Every structure is written in structure tokens, then in C-alpha cells.
Amino acid sequence: MLSRVADSLYWMSRYLERAENTVRQLDVTMNLMLDTGPDQLEARWLRMVAGLGKQVGMVWNGSLEDMAYNMVFDSSEPASVIYCVNGARENARQVREEISTEQWQRLNRLFHHINSPQAQDQFRADASELMASIVDGMYLFKGTTDTTMIHGQGWQFIRLGRYLERAYATATLLEVNQPQLFQPSADERSEYSYLELVGLLRSCTSFEAYCQVYTADLSPDRVLEFLLLNRDFPHAIRYCIDGAHEATDAIQRSGGRRSPDELTASIGRLHAMLGFTSIREVLHGDPAAFLHAIREQCLHIHELIYRHYVQYSIQSALAV
Amino acid sequence: MNAAHSTELDALFGNYPLDQAFDEMRRRDGELRPQYRALAETLAGLPADELHRRKQSADLSFLTQGITFTVYGRDEGTERIFPYDLLPRIVTAQEWERIEKGLTQRITALNLFLRDVYSDAKILADHVIPRDLVYSCKHYRRPMKGLQVPRNVYVGVVGSDLLRLNTGEFVVLEDNLRVPSGVSYMLTNRRVMKRTFPQLFNSYGVRPVEHYPQLLLATLRSLAPEGRPEPNIVLLTPGVFNSAYFEHTYLARQMGIDLVEGRDLVTHDNIVYMRTTDGLKRVDVIYRRVDDDFSDPLIFRSDSSLGCAGLFNAYRAGNVTVSNAFGTGLADDKAIYAYVPRMIKYYLDEDPILNNVETFLLGEDKERRHVLANLDKLVVKAVGESGGYGMLIGPHSTAKQREEFARAIEANPRNYIAQPTLDFSRAPCFIGDKLEPRHVDLRPYILYGDKINIVPGGLTRVALERGSLVVNSSQGGGSKDTWVLDS
Incomplete structure (x- = not known):
């Protein structure tokens, strides 16, 4: 497949995953802030922004509704949901011939939905419902992708983008939130930290899944274990890396003229690290550093994908 | 009824x-x-x-x-x-x-x-x-x-x-x-x-x-260079900002061929390749939706990056078919x-x-005089333009527009032609809640x-x-x- 097309599919998928993550975290945070004292609002908001991986932008202006509104609809803000949806659609438009008509129509409908004035009205009236409808649109797209697209290289690049983005986002979220998890400040009462833990799980749609594995008995260690090392839950980092590993494998097998040794090694290493680590070892060491290392490796893998599949030099390709 | x-x-x-x-x-x-x-x-x-x-x-x-x-x-x-x-x-x-x-x-x-x-x-x-x-x-x-x-x-x-x-x-x-x-x-x-x-x-x-896409594909295949029985056919588009981009993607998908942009193509030894995730792949037929001018910066406009440098030489060497050929605009002048x-x-x-349609060539003195005297009744068109640009529709024009065109015609008569204003056919269209006639x-x-x-x-x-x-x-x-x- 064309390198440019692979690149666009990969980014289309990353953008959508990012938008979905932002919507979910925003929804959870708005909900949590109902229980937050007025003096804590700004800190809580900033923690969410940091959890989305944003250092700058989104300066707190005192009104949660305004901030949330911008987070969804401000198309000049790269962290906003609308920016990501537009980015995904723009990428899809550039590879319109690669994706199925059904996929395109779902994505296009989502794009027109979030860009319509009605969506803004609906947000003012019931933000949660609007956000749910956006997430629905994304689920529809993902389902359509899996059922109407050939599961060839293009589909694998979509998976690769989805899983790398999700692994990176979950690692960021955990890294930002882990100080609060393990050292709750003295004045925080226990029901607050319970809510925070539920919020963290909800940010990854994993509250119910967690309960199935550990019952509703929430503890920071287990939450971290679940989101980091669970093998079967699609939002756990380990699951995502397994998925990305499979996708790169499949891409490599479907081509076969050149083998991406460095990429195989890097993703294999991360895959093995998550597969053969226990939560005790992580907690015993430095969890923040562990999470940070995962993020660094995700970035490195992203670069290697580019170097091998998208921006390779002509000389190296002719030599084969 | x-x-x-x-x-x-x-x-x-x-x-x-x-x-x-x-x-x-x-x-x-x-x-x-x-x-x-x-x-x-x-x-x-x-x-x-x-x-x-x-x-x-x-x-x-x-x-x-x-x-x-x-x-x-x-x-x-x-x-x-x-x-x-x-x-x-x-x-x-x-x-x-x-x-x-x-x-x-x-x-x-x-x-x-x-x-x-x-x-x-x-x-x-x-x-x-x-x-x-x-x-x-x-x-x-x-x-x-x-x-x-x-x-x-x-x-x-x-x-x-x-x-x-x-x-x-x-x-x-x-x-x-x-x-x-x-x-x-x-x-x-x-x-x-x-x-x-x-x-x-x-x-x-x-x-x-x-069945148009299928016919188009068969047409392109029949034009492939000799000795390439399974030609790799691509559609070359200027990219997403072109007004016809939707069409390019639509046709590529209906034909099941790759939609490429200039930046996807490279030439080496007079052979055109496209950059794929599996390395370079040879291209045999290009259904070109990029104008001549923008197709190859080495031969045509050097400031264009929409095409592919070296494409023309590969074409001249017979290693790739480009359809339509370059220079066909001559015949629709x-x-x-x-x-x-x-x-x-x-x-x-x-x-x-x-x-x-009856056409006056403004390069000929007699016809030009006739046209200039009757600008308000005629349609004047610039010869190299398309898409309805560079046109004067006499009966719907202002005196100022006619004056501008008269001056432009005098300056470069070869660049214009004139035709009578045609009362061409109309068909009913659904406008508002009624049928109204519109020109088609x-x-x-x-x-x-x-x-x-x-x-x-x-x-x-x-x-x-x-x-x-x-x-x-x-x-x-x-x-x-x-x-x-x-x-």
C-alpha cells in the first residue's frame, strides 16, 4: 500500500482514539467536579488537562461549563475533540478510496454532527448526552471498520494507530494520577479517593470490567495492576501493546521485501516487558518512572514506523 | 392522464x-x-x-x-x-x-x-x-x-x-x-x-x-506499455484541495486502483515508481487528473510540486503511459x-x-470588426480558459465589461473567439415548490x-x-x- 495512505490511515485512527479519550475524560471529570470543593476545581481541571498530555493551553477561567465547551468545540485548540474529529476526517478524506463507503459515511456523519450548531445547543442543554452521542458515533465507526474493511495492511495500520495512541494515553493518565492514588493528601476524605478511583477506571471505560475481575473492592494497587497489566481488557496498556505487536507483525508478513528489524525489536521488547512484569515489582520500584518509560518507548516505536514505512530513503529502497 | x-x-x-x-x-x-x-x-x-x-x-x-x-x-x-x-x-x-x-x-x-x-x-x-x-x-x-x-x-x-x-x-x-x-x-x-x-x-x-468505471479501467489497461501484461494502473490527483478531489477518490475506488499524488511518485532510470510500505513499486499507466503545466517540473512549470519530476522522460522512453497524453489541450482550444x-x-x-456552434475567429480582420460592433449580442470567450471563466455574455453584460473585453480583444485577438448568444434548451427543474425552466x-x-x-x-x-x-x-x-x- 502507498506510504502516504498508510500514514493517513494511521493518523485517522490516532485522532479518533484521541478524541474518544478526551470526551471520556472530560465527561468523567465534569462528573467528579460536582463533588469537588470550589477551591479544588482548578487543580482538578489542570490534572485532567495534564492527563491528556497537554502542558499548555486550556488556562482555567473559573467556569467549568466554558472550559468544557472549549474542550469540545474550540477548533483552534489542538486538544479539543472537534480538532481531533476534523483531523481524522481530513485524513480519511485523503484516503477516501482506501476505506469503505460505510466507514466514510459514519465518519462523515460524526464530522457533520459535531460541527453543527445543534450539537452546541445540545451541549449547553445536556453535555453528557451530547458527549455520549459523539462516543456512539466513534463506536459505530470502529465497528464498521472491523466489519466492512478488508483486514489487510490498511486495517492493520488503523489498529496500530489505535493501540499506540491508547497505550500512550493510558500511560499518561496513570502517570499523572498516580501521586494522588498512592499519597492521598491528609484533608482528602476516603469517599473522595473512592470517587477518584472510580473516575480513573471510568476514564478508561473499565469500572465494570474491573469489578468482574476484582469485585467492587477498589484499591490503588489493583487499579494500577488492572490498567497496566491486564491481558484481556482492551484499554489496559498490556493489551494495547499486544495489539500493536500483532499489527506490526501482520504488516511485516504482508509485505516481506524488507524486514523492519529495529521496529520488531523495539515493540517486542515492550511487549515482553509488560508480559513478564508483576505489579509487585512495579510498585517496589518507581511506578512513575515505569509509566514514563512506556511512553518513551511508544514514541520511539512511532518514529521507527515512520522511518521504515513512510519516510524511507529512495536509495535504501532501490538497493533491495 | x-x-x-x-x-x-x-x-x-x-x-x-x-x-x-x-x-x-x-x-x-x-x-x-x-x-x-x-x-x-x-x-x-x-x-x-x-x-x-x-x-x-x-x-x-x-x-x-x-x-x-x-x-x-x-x-x-x-x-x-x-x-x-x-x-x-x-x-x-x-x-x-x-x-x-x-x-x-x-x-x-x-x-x-x-x-x-x-x-x-x-x-x-x-x-x-x-x-x-x-x-x-x-x-x-x-x-x-x-x-x-x-x-x-x-x-x-x-x-x-x-x-x-x-x-x-x-x-x-x-x-x-x-x-x-x-x-x-x-x-x-x-x-x-x-x-x-x-x-x-x-x-x-x-x-x-x-459500468463506466469498468470501461475506463479496460481503456487504461488497453493503453499500457507493451510487455507489461499486468499493468499497475494509478490515478494521479493534484490532491485534496482540488475541486474534483471527490471524483478522483470515487473513480479510484470504483476501479480498485491506487490514487496517487505527485509526492507518492519517484522516477529512477526513466521508470516511474510509487512509494509503498513495501518499498518502491513500478507504475505502468497513469490516469492523469493533473493539468499538463503541473505534471513535471523539469519539462513544464518548474514551480509546481503537484506532479513528478522526470515523468515526461519516462513517458518519452515508453516506460509509462500517461492518459490523456500531454498537449491534447491544443485540440480543445x-x-x-x-x-x-x-x-x-x-x-x-x-x-x-x-x-x-457558429464561431467568429477574432484573428481575422473582417470577423473581428463584426464582433466588436456587436459585442452586446455575442458571447466572447478566451480560447484557453474553461469552467466558465474569462467569458463575456453580451446581452447580460454592462457597457464597462464590454469596453474591457474590446480592449483585451484588440490587444490579443488570437486569444478570443465569439459566438452568437444561444437560446439553448431548457428543462423543468424543481425550484421551491414549483417547476421552473432552466437552461441545460x-x-x-x-x-x-x-x-x-x-x-x-x-x-x-x-x-x-x-x-x-x-x-x-x-x-x-x-x-x-x-x-x-x-x-
Whole structure:
């Protein structure tokens, strides 16, 4: 497949995953802030922004509704949901011939939905419902992708983008939130930290899944274990890396003229690290550093994908 | 038709004017033309708001399908749906037969002309066409001289614009031999139409157009360089900001070929490759939707990055087929157009089946004087322009515009032609909640590979503004589905 097309599919998928993550975290945070004292609002908001991986932008202006509104609809803000949806659609438009008509129509409908004035009205009236409808649109797209697209290289690049983005986002979220998890400040009462833990799980749609594995008995260690090392839950980092590993494998097998040794090694290493680590070892060491290392490796893998599949030099390709 | 229907039809028609212009649906006395009777009955039988509902559902379907075009000169990425009229334009089997024969004859002659001009130039030596008219054409490409083109086919894809005069006769207004567009609207209009009026469509016996992508692919394959039995065929697009981008993606998908941009291509040793995730892959046939000027910065415009450096040399070496060939714009130059009937006579020794519109060449003193004296009655066009740009429509112009054109003509007479203002045919369109007449043309698509194929129908373009004569989508035109009947 064309390198440019692979690149666009990969980014289309990353953008959508990012938008979905932002919507979910925003929804959870708005909900949590109902229980937050007025003096804590700004800190809580900033923690969410940091959890989305944003250092700058989104300066707190005192009104949660305004901030949330911008987070969804401000198309000049790269962290906003609308920016990501537009980015995904723009990428899809550039590879319109690669994706199925059904996929395109779902994505296009989502794009027109979030860009319509009605969506803004609906947000003012019931933000949660609007956000749910956006997430629905994304689920529809993902389902359509899996059922109407050939599961060839293009589909694998979509998976690769989805899983790398999700692994990176979950690692960021955990890294930002882990100080609060393990050292709750003295004045925080226990029901607050319970809510925070539920919020963290909800940010990854994993509250119910967690309960199935550990019952509703929430503890920071287990939450971290679940989101980091669970093998079967699609939002756990380990699951995502397994998925990305499979996708790169499949891409490599479907081509076969050149083998991406460095990429195989890097993703294999991360895959093995998550597969053969226990939560005790992580907690015993430095969890923040562990999470940070995962993020660094995700970035490195992203670069290697580019170097091998998208921006390779002509000389190296002719030599084969 | 029963009496109840006829009152409803009267309501729908309102005060629909009929005058000397040819109306596609009704004769001058108001009687429906036979091929439109069943359509009119269906319309009359529908509840008042049903047409509206169907129209809205069709519009929405265009929007979610992303069947849009980009408007130049506005915010980047302004997308509009191509306005679409619910009522089909119906062409009878007899009318179509004549069009098909006429176009086949015409395209054969035009292709022979290109081959001749870019090789021996006999037609110039025989003084049938003035030499300076050809060599002063801005679409004449000197690098094409003496270059052997696969199967001697210069124009793989043509879209010719036809008008119907008030005598009912179809004439050719212009030929588009460079990168004609709009065929995707022909195909999507048909799809929407079948959904909007399924029973009606079924009862009419309309000849299908859906196989166009397959025919196009076969045409491109037949033009592949020799010794490449399984050619890698690609569609070259200028990219997502081009107004016809939707069409490029649509055709690539329907044909199952890769849609490439210039930046996807590299040449090495006169072979064109595309960059894939599995390394470089050789390209054999390029269906080119990028203008000559932007195709190869080494030969044409050096400031363009839309094409691929080295493409022309690979083409010259015979390692890749580019369709349409470079330099075909010569034959759709509006001044050369005036000579097409003479070309047909010269190369085929036949009389033209489809006539030209009367055309004044402003390079000739007598004709220029006549035109300058009658600017308010004529249409003046710049020869190298398309898309309805660079045009003066005399009767609708201001004195100031006429003065500007007169000055431009004096300065560069070769650059303009003039034609009488044509009262071409009108078809009923659903506007508001009534039928109103709007001017329409017809662009059939002609494919030229191992033989000439024309899908029955084409794109009927509509000038959506009342009284307007400009049908181009870039100038506020819309379209209709075109039904060519079986018998």
C-alpha cells in the first residue's frame, strides 16, 4: 500500500482514539467536579488537562461549563475533540478510496454532527448526552471498520494507530494520577479517593470490567495492576501493546521485501516487558518512572514506523 | 392522464413560461413530449410535500456520502454539495443514436488531428488549418513532437459539451480533451435517482451507466506499455484541495486502483515508481487528473510540486503511459474548435454528424470588426480558459465589461473567439415548490482505448439561476440525471 495512505490511515485512527479519550475524560471529570470543593476545581481541571498530555493551553477561567465547551468545540485548540474529529476526517478524506463507503459515511456523519450548531445547543442543554452521542458515533465507526474493511495492511495500520495512541494515553493518565492514588493528601476524605478511583477506571471505560475481575473492592494497587497489566481488557496498556505487536507483525508478513528489524525489536521488547512484569515489582520500584518509560518507548516505536514505512530513503529502497 | 392529475400538474407548473427556446419536457403548445408523460403523471400523483421530502433525503445522502466539490477563492476547504435536481432529463433512443455516432466521428478526427500535428503536420502543410493558429496555442506542447504514443491514442477520456438549439438539434459547444471532470456526478446522480423514484425508473427502460468505471479501467489497461501484461494502473490527483478531489477518490475506488499524488511518485532510470510500505513499486499507466503545466517540473512549470519530476522522460522512453497524453489541450482550444468540421472532412472524408456552434475567429480582420460592433449580442470567450471563466455574455453584460473585453480583444485577438448568444434548451427543474425552466447542456463521456465507448447519457448540467446561461459547477450550476431510453 502507498506510504502516504498508510500514514493517513494511521493518523485517522490516532485522532479518533484521541478524541474518544478526551470526551471520556472530560465527561468523567465534569462528573467528579460536582463533588469537588470550589477551591479544588482548578487543580482538578489542570490534572485532567495534564492527563491528556497537554502542558499548555486550556488556562482555567473559573467556569467549568466554558472550559468544557472549549474542550469540545474550540477548533483552534489542538486538544479539543472537534480538532481531533476534523483531523481524522481530513485524513480519511485523503484516503477516501482506501476505506469503505460505510466507514466514510459514519465518519462523515460524526464530522457533520459535531460541527453543527445543534450539537452546541445540545451541549449547553445536556453535555453528557451530547458527549455520549459523539462516543456512539466513534463506536459505530470502529465497528464498521472491523466489519466492512478488508483486514489487510490498511486495517492493520488503523489498529496500530489505535493501540499506540491508547497505550500512550493510558500511560499518561496513570502517570499523572498516580501521586494522588498512592499519597492521598491528609484533608482528602476516603469517599473522595473512592470517587477518584472510580473516575480513573471510568476514564478508561473499565469500572465494570474491573469489578468482574476484582469485585467492587477498589484499591490503588489493583487499579494500577488492572490498567497496566491486564491481558484481556482492551484499554489496559498490556493489551494495547499486544495489539500493536500483532499489527506490526501482520504488516511485516504482508509485505516481506524488507524486514523492519529495529521496529520488531523495539515493540517486542515492550511487549515482553509488560508480559513478564508483576505489579509487585512495579510498585517496589518507581511506578512513575515505569509509566514514563512506556511512553518513551511508544514514541520511539512511532518514529521507527515512520522511518521504515513512510519516510524511507529512495536509495535504501532501490538497493533491495 | 386523468383530470385530477392534470389539475395537480397545472399547480406544479404554475405559470411555467414557454417561448421560442426548446423545452425538453413540453412542446411550444404546452403538450407534454411523449417521453415525459409517465414522469409527469408520477409527479402529479405525489402528495405536495412528498417531492420536498425526497429532495431533502437526496441532499442529505449527498452530504453524508461527502459528494462535494471545493469552491475556489473562499476559505480553504469550503465544501458544497453539487446542487442536484430531482427530475431526470430524458433523451430518446433515436436522439442518442445520432449523438453517439456524431461523437465517435468527432473524437476519431480530433485524435487523428493530434497525431498529425505532433508528427508530420500534413493538415498544416495542406493549409486546412492555419499554421500560426496551432503554434500560437498555449496548449501546444513542443516536447510532444515526434513522440510515439501507445496505440496512437492521445485522448483516452473526453467529455464533450452538447447544447440543444431551438430547432431541437444537438450541437457541440466544446470538447474537453485535457482532464474532463464530472463523471462521478453522472454515476452518483443515477444512484440517488434510483432510490428516489424506483418504480418510475424501472418502468422507463433506462440504459445503464454504472459500468463506466469498468470501461475506463479496460481503456487504461488497453493503453499500457507493451510487455507489461499486468499493468499497475494509478490515478494521479493534484490532491485534496482540488475541486474534483471527490471524483478522483470515487473513480479510484470504483476501479480498485491506487490514487496517487505527485509526492507518492519517484522516477529512477526513466521508470516511474510509487512509494509503498513495501518499498518502491513500478507504475505502468497513469490516469492523469493533473493539468499538463503541473505534471513535471523539469519539462513544464518548474514551480509546481503537484506532479513528478522526470515523468515526461519516462513517458518519452515508453516506460509509462500517461492518459490523456500531454498537449491534447491544443485540440480543445476554442479557436481550433472552429476548424473541427474541416478536420472531419480532411481526415475521414465525411460530413459532420453533429454541427458546431457558429464561431467568429477574432484573428481575422473582417470577423473581428463584426464582433466588436456587436459585442452586446455575442458571447466572447478566451480560447484557453474553461469552467466558465474569462467569458463575456453580451446581452447580460454592462457597457464597462464590454469596453474591457474590446480592449483585451484588440490587444490579443488570437486569444478570443465569439459566438452568437444561444437560446439553448431548457428543462423543468424543481425550484421551491414549483417547476421552473432552466437552461441545460449535456456532457457525454467518451472513452478511447482499443475502440471508442460512450456510456449512454452523461452529465446534464443546469444553470440554476433563472435565465442564466452558465452551467459550470464553479459558477453555481447544478446537475440532473440523464436517462437515455432503450427504445
